[in-house]
Amino acid sequence: MISSELRDEIADFINAYALAIDDGELERWPEFFANDCLYKIIAKENFESGLPLGLLLCDSQGMLQDRKEAFSKLNVFGPRSWRHMLGAVQASKSDDQIRARTSFVIFETLAGEDTHILCAGEYRDILIRENDKLKFRERLCVYDTTMIPNSIVRPI
Amino acid sequence: MSGAPLNWPDGNDRVPYWVYTDQGNYERELEKIFYGPVWNYAGLECEIPNAGDFKGTQIGEQSVIVVRDDEGNINALVNRCAHRGVKLCEQDKGSFHEIICPYHQWAYDLKGNLLGVPFHRGVKGNGGMPEDFSMKENGLDILRVHVRNGGIFVTMSDEAPPFEAYMGERILGYYDRELDGRALRLLGHSRQRIGANWKLMLENIKDSHHASLLHVFFVTFGLFRVDNESRIEMDDTGLHTALSSIRGKQELNDGTAQMRSFDSDLELSDPNLLDVIPEFEGDQTVVMQTIWPNVILQQQSNTLATRQIVPKGPNAFELHWTFFGYETDDEKMTERRLRQANLMGPAGLVSIDDGQILERTQKGILAHPGKSGVVELGGRDTEDADHMVTEVALRAFYKGYRKVMGL
Ligand SMILES: [Fe+2]
Numbered sequence: 001m002i003s004s005e006l007r008d009e010i011a012d013f014i015n016a017y018a019l020a021i022d023d024g025e026l027e028r029w030p031e032f033f034a035n036d037c038l039y040k041i042i043a044k045e046n047f048e049s050g051l052p053l054g055l056l057l058c059d060s061q062g063m064l065q066d067r068k069e070a071f072s073k074l075n076v077f078g079p080r081s082w083r084h085m086l087g088a089v090q091a092s093k094s095d096d097q098i099r100a101r102t103s104f105v106i107f108e109t110l111a112g113e114d115t116h117i118l119c120a121g122e123y124r125d126i127l128i129r130e131n132d133k134l135k136f137r138e139r140l141c142v143y144d145t146t147m148i149p150n151s152i153v154r155p156i
Numbered sequence: 157m158s159g160a161p162l163n164w165p166d167g168n169d170r171v172p173y174w175v176y177t178d179q180g181n182y183e184r185e186l187e188k189i190f191y192g193p194v195w196n197y198a199g200l201e202c203e204i205p206n207a208g209d210f211k212g213t214q215i216g217e218q219s220v221i222v223v224r225d226d227e228g229n230i231n232a233l234v235n236r237c238a239h240r241g242v243k244l245c246e247q248d249k250g251s252f253h254e255i256i257c258p259y260h261q262w263a264y265d266l267k268g269n270l271l272g273v274p275f276h277r278g279v280k281g282n283g284g285m286p287e288d289f290s291m292k293e294n295g296l297d298i299l300r301v302h303v304r305n306g307g308i309f310v311t312m313s314d315e316a317p318p319f320e321a322y323m324g325e326r327i328l329g330y331y332d333r334e335l336d337g338r339a340l341r342l343l344g345h346s347r348q349r350i351g352a353n354w355k356l357m358l359e360n361i362k363d364s365h366h367a368s369l370l371h372v373f374f375v376t377f378g379l380f381r382v383d384n385e386s387r388i389e390m391d392d393t394g395l396h397t398a399l400s401s402i403r404g405k406q407e408l409n410d411g412t413a414q415m416r417s418f419d420s421d422l423e424l425s426d427p428n429l430l431d432v433i434p435e436f437e438g439d440q441t442v443v444m445q446t447i448w449p450n451v452i453l454q455q456q457s458n459t460l461a462t463r464q465i466v467p468k469g470p471n472a473f474e475l476h477w478t479f480f481g482y483e484t485d486d487e488k489m490t491e492r493r494l495r496q497a498n499l500m501g502p503a504g505l506v507s508i509d510d511g512q513i514l515e516r517t518q519k520g521i522l523a524h525p526g527k528s529g530v531v532e533l534g535g536r537d538t539e540d541a542d543h544m545v546t547e548v549a550l551r552a553f554y555k556g557y558r559k560v561m562g563l
Contacts, residue, residue: 041503045248046344052494053344053479056503059495062426067498067505069422074372076509078516146248147474148348151511152503 002093010127011089013134014102018084021154026072029155030064034128034135039064041141041156044121055143055152067155077153082118083107084156097137098127104141106156108149118152119145164563168551169532174525176353176518181561182470188561189449190216190467193315195322197451197464198222198232200478201306202340208251208266213476214466215310215450220299221245222308225266226253232310233268234297244296255296268296305335307453307462323447324391330398330445333436334455339483343493346477348502352514354465354473355557358446360510361454362397362549364388365533368411370513371506373499376422377430378404379456379506380442383411386544393559394538394552395448401544403432403441403457429495432457448556458489459496471518477501 002010013032020028033039040054058064087103101124108118121143128137141156162174162181175181190196196215199222203211210223212235219235221244237244237257244255244264254271255264263271270291278284299310302319309319320328350357360366367374368382375381386401424430432441435458445453452463460481466474477500481493499505521527531554534546538555541548557563 043344043346049249049344051342051344052490053346053497054494055346055501057494057498060426060428062424063429063495063498065425066429070373070505074376075505076370076372077512146347148346148502150348150350150502150515151508153508153512 002091002098006093006098007089007091009134010091010098010100013127014089014100014123014125015086017136018086018104021156022082022084026068026154029068030061032136033061033064033139034130034137035061037061037064037136038138038140039136039155040139041143041152044142044144045146047140047142055148056155071154075153077151079111080153081109082154083109096128098125098134100125100127104156116149117145118149119143119156121145162563164558165528167536168538168555169530169536170528171531171550171554172525172528173521176356177470177522177525179470182467184561186216186467191218191312192560193311193313193317194449195302195309195311195316195319196449197447197462198301198308198310199464200340200342200462200480201230201303201308202342202480203249203478204230206251208253209249210245210252211249212245212247213464214474215299215312216467218312219243220310221255222301222310223252223266230301230303230308231267232299232301232308233264234299236297237262238264238270238294238296239273264296268298270295305332305337306340307331307335323396324393326389327391327396327398327445327447330389330400330443331447331453333438333443334453334460340480341483341485341490343479343481343490343497345479346501347474348477348511349468349472349474350511350514351472352518353470354450354467356514356517357463357465357473357475358448358452358553359550360514361399361444361446361452362388362553363547364399364401364544364549365546366513367506368544370509373505377424379430379499381411382544383409384544385439386542388541388544388546388549390538390540390549390552393448394556395560396446397549397553398443398445399544399549400440400443402439429498430457431492432496433489433492454500456499457496458492459500460493461497461500471522475502 017032039058041056042054046053085105089100089102091100103122105120106118107115109115124140126138127134198213204224207226213220221233221235239262242257242259261274276285302309365382367380384401384404389398443455450465461479464476500507531547531550534548538552
């Protein structure tokens with residue numbers, strides 16, 4: 001069991017992450033992760049078959065920084081809006097680790113086009129405290145979507 | 157766009173835009189190309205290692221089951237019940253030892269033979285199949301299969317030449333370089349849908365010089381750039397291409413000075429991403445092969461993959477990526493491949509740009525079937541080149557394409 005204060009804190013943290021991305025504040029994205037971290041977007045078909053391939057994999061703060069640079073400066077893509085829709089967080093705690101699961105859907109709107117669903121899935125997170133602040137030790141984004149509409153041009 | 161006259165401009169150096177948008181031409185492509193005398197890529201053996209393992213795939217617009225039978229052979233069966241046409245198998249992968257249609261329970265073995273039909277002999281003397289109903293003639297449609305060093309290819313035509321002749325000696329050489337007979341280790345799949353004509357994907361790989369201009373990431377880190385030592389080689393038909401290149405340095409020279417996207421100061425915070433180790437004979441650090449009509453077989457540094465192209469009408473295609481290594485890889489090598497996989501796929505550091513630009517190309521040409529694209533870089537010939545500052549592979553490709561299509 002976890003306290004309702006902790007539950008609120010986790011939900012706020014997870015929500016703040018999504019809002020930072022939707023607001024285009026990619027600068028802040030690596031700050032949500034611990035020094036020792038893993039961020040991986042993985043297809044459910046791989047996840048369930050025990051296949052390791054990620055759609056995107058960062059296993060260090062440096063890799064998060066490099067991705068951030070690529071997404072914000074190097075990659076070529078048209079203007080768009082993103083909207084993360086999050087389900088209620090389910091969290092549990094053991095020792096110093098918090099585990100959380102949250103459903104997500106991301107709506108993408110390209111300039112001049114209809115809004116479509118980019119992907120749907122679930123975050124499977126491990127959170128720790130660093131300097132008293134919650135951080136992702138591990139964030140697995142397991143997506144159900146069989147066919148990604150074109151590309152994923154930001155972190156999810 | 158039907159109704160527009162389908163004229164091909166004179167010469168090898170123009171490609172008419174209707175070839176990417178015309179519905180009638182697309183339907184003829186399905187018949188003459190995907191269902192014609194070609195070898196379509198259908199997967200890797202390591203995806204179905206055990207007896208009974210299957211994968212679902214698509215050849216043209218047809219759904220096909222690729223399955224390993226009890227003798228270890230690989231069979232390809234059209235995914236359509238011979239009775240009433242039900243799609244037999246809805247999963248992308250799994251394992252079974254017979255195939256049973258849920259509708260009326262016609263049952264097939266893994267070779268496609270019809271094993272049983274319920275009420276075949278009737279019930280209490282009523283009904284049943286006619287005396288002369290042939291079990292033999294009512295099995296599943298079976299495709300011819302060729303397996304080479306772990307790669308699975310299928311054909312719907314009796315006229316397809318032997319696989320080796322189809323590939324040609326040089327392209328086969330590049331194929332064998334990556335699929336060299338070692339057992340492959342499946343690392344995973346990713347799939348994306350791109351709103352562009354399927355041929356634009358092949359062109360994207362054959363068009364070697366775009367990488368120097370569009371892909372800042374490639375350019376900056378020298379992974380693939382026009383000033384790199386490179387070769388473009390084609391088979392006799394011009395339809396297969398192998399592009400190979402040696403990684404260059406992050407330096408300013410007369411090539412990089414002309415690339416607006418070059419940034420000599422860019423540095424990776426974590427150089428582990430490009431911790432590349434040589435693993436093949438020769439100096440090439442990248443080999444991109446387009447194998448007609450539906451697959452790209454690629455090595456970029458230590459990331460190995462196939463991209464299967466599945467056409468979805470003239471204006472869209474799916475790209476099914478399969479990443480792999482070798483069974484002999486140690487843990488470090490597998491990690492390296494997985495990290496470098498960041499370059500590729502639907503969120504790839506470089507392939508994001510391609511997905512986006514192909515869709516933009518389709519948007520640009522959609523309403524202009526009477527106009528043409530220009531492919532004159534490097535001249536108007538269709539011969540192999542020892543550099544990348546050329547669109548020769550596109551000219552050779554359309555020369556071969558016109559022959560196949562009778563255009
Ligand atoms: Fe590209």
